[in-house]
Amino acid sequence: MSHAFRELLRKIGSGPHTGQNLTRLEAHAATRMMLLQEATPAQIGAFMIAHRIRRPTGEELAGMLDAYEELGPMLQAIAASYPTLVFGMPYDGRTRTMPIVLLTALILAAAGCPVVLHGGDRMPTKEGEPLSLFWYGLGIDWTMPLSQVQATFEQTGIGFVYLPTHFPLAQGLVPYREQIGKRPPFATMELIWCPYGGNAHVVSGFVHPPTETMFQNALALRRVRQFTTVKGLEGSCDLPRERTAIIGLGTVNVAGEVALERLCLPPREFGFEGANVPLDTPETAIAAMQSVLAGQPSELMKSALWNGGFYLWRCGISASIQAGIMQAERLFTTGQAKQKLQELQQATTAIAVIR
Structure with a gap:
C-alpha cells in the first residue's frame, strides 16, 4: 500500500466539512502514482469516486495535466502559419x-x-462510438507507433494520439471507469489535455457551465495562450444546429490572467437551423462523411459547413464566420478536403508497408 497516496486520498475523501482540495503539486503526485500503479487498486478506485463526488478544481486539473505531460506522449512542434488546434472530445x-x-x-x-x-x-x-473507429472507416489506422504519427502529422497536418498504443499508462486506468460506474475527473481533464509541444490552441467541449470555469482556471495555470470552449453535441466540440451554440473565446496573458469573450451563435442566422444529424451505425456515418467529401449536398454537409465555417474563422484563416462557411464549401466542392483525406490515407498506408 502507498502511504503517501493514502494521505492524499484522506484529504479529498473526508466529506464536505473536513475534506480539502489538493494543491497543484499534490494533484500531480496523486495522478503520477495512479498512472504508475504505485497506488493500490483499492486506493485508485476510492480516489476516483471520492474525487468525482467532490468535483475537481481548476488547480487540481492543472496538476493532473502536469503528470500527463511528464509521463505521456507528446507530438513535437511543426512549422505552420497558424497555431495547431487540439480538439478535446469525450x-x-x-x-x-x-x-x-x-x-x-x-x-x-x-x-x-x-x-x-x-x-x-x-x-x-x-x-x-470512438473517434478512432470513424477514422478507421475512412481508411486511417492510428495504432501506429508515435514516431510514425509524428511523421504523418508533419506530412499532412493531422495527428491522432491513440491511448492504447501511445499512452498505455493512461489506458491502464480505463478499467476503473467501468468498475466505479461513473466518469472520474480524468474524463474532465482529458478534454483539455494537449499532447502537442508547439504553439497550440486548445478546443474543449463541455456540458455543464461549472466545467467551463474549471477549464479556464486550469488553462490559465498552465499558461495556455489561446483556447475555445464549446457547449457542443454530446459534450464535444461539434457545434449544434437545433439550438444556439454557446462558445467561450479565451486568451491567457503572460501573467496567467484569463480573458473570456462569450459568443452565442444562432444557427438560423447563418441558414443552418435544423435537427442535428443522428448517428445510426458507424457504417452509415462513414458513408455519409464520404458523400460530403465528394461534395454532395446533405444534412451532414450543412453541419460540416456550420462547423467548418466557425473553426476557419476562429483559427484566423477566414475573416468572418460567413467567409469561413463559403471557404469550407469550396474545400468540399473542389475536392480539396477529399484530397487531404487521400494524402492521409497514402501517408499511413506507406507507414503500414514499412512496418
Whole structure:
C-alpha cells in the first residue's frame, strides 16, 4: 500500500466539512502514482469516486495535466502559419449524433491549420462510438507507433494520439471507469489535455457551465495562450444546429490572467437551423462523411459547413464566420478536403508497408 497516496486520498475523501482540495503539486503526485500503479487498486478506485463526488478544481486539473505531460506522449512542434488546434472530445464516444470533427479536421488541414486529436477505443461509462473507429472507416489506422504519427502529422497536418498504443499508462486506468460506474475527473481533464509541444490552441467541449470555469482556471495555470470552449453535441466540440451554440473565446496573458469573450451563435442566422444529424451505425456515418467529401449536398454537409465555417474563422484563416462557411464549401466542392483525406490515407498506408 502507498502511504503517501493514502494521505492524499484522506484529504479529498473526508466529506464536505473536513475534506480539502489538493494543491497543484499534490494533484500531480496523486495522478503520477495512479498512472504508475504505485497506488493500490483499492486506493485508485476510492480516489476516483471520492474525487468525482467532490468535483475537481481548476488547480487540481492543472496538476493532473502536469503528470500527463511528464509521463505521456507528446507530438513535437511543426512549422505552420497558424497555431495547431487540439480538439478535446469525450473519450467515451458518441451514441446519438454524428461526429463532425473529422470533417472539420480535414478542411482545417487542407486550409493550412494543423489539427491534433486524441482518444482511445470504446470506453465506459457511455460506451459510445470512438473517434478512432470513424477514422478507421475512412481508411486511417492510428495504432501506429508515435514516431510514425509524428511523421504523418508533419506530412499532412493531422495527428491522432491513440491511448492504447501511445499512452498505455493512461489506458491502464480505463478499467476503473467501468468498475466505479461513473466518469472520474480524468474524463474532465482529458478534454483539455494537449499532447502537442508547439504553439497550440486548445478546443474543449463541455456540458455543464461549472466545467467551463474549471477549464479556464486550469488553462490559465498552465499558461495556455489561446483556447475555445464549446457547449457542443454530446459534450464535444461539434457545434449544434437545433439550438444556439454557446462558445467561450479565451486568451491567457503572460501573467496567467484569463480573458473570456462569450459568443452565442444562432444557427438560423447563418441558414443552418435544423435537427442535428443522428448517428445510426458507424457504417452509415462513414458513408455519409464520404458523400460530403465528394461534395454532395446533405444534412451532414450543412453541419460540416456550420462547423467548418466557425473553426476557419476562429483559427484566423477566414475573416468572418460567413467567409469561413463559403471557404469550407469550396474545400468540399473542389475536392480539396477529399484530397487531404487521400494524402492521409497514402501517408499511413506507406507507414503500414514499412512496418
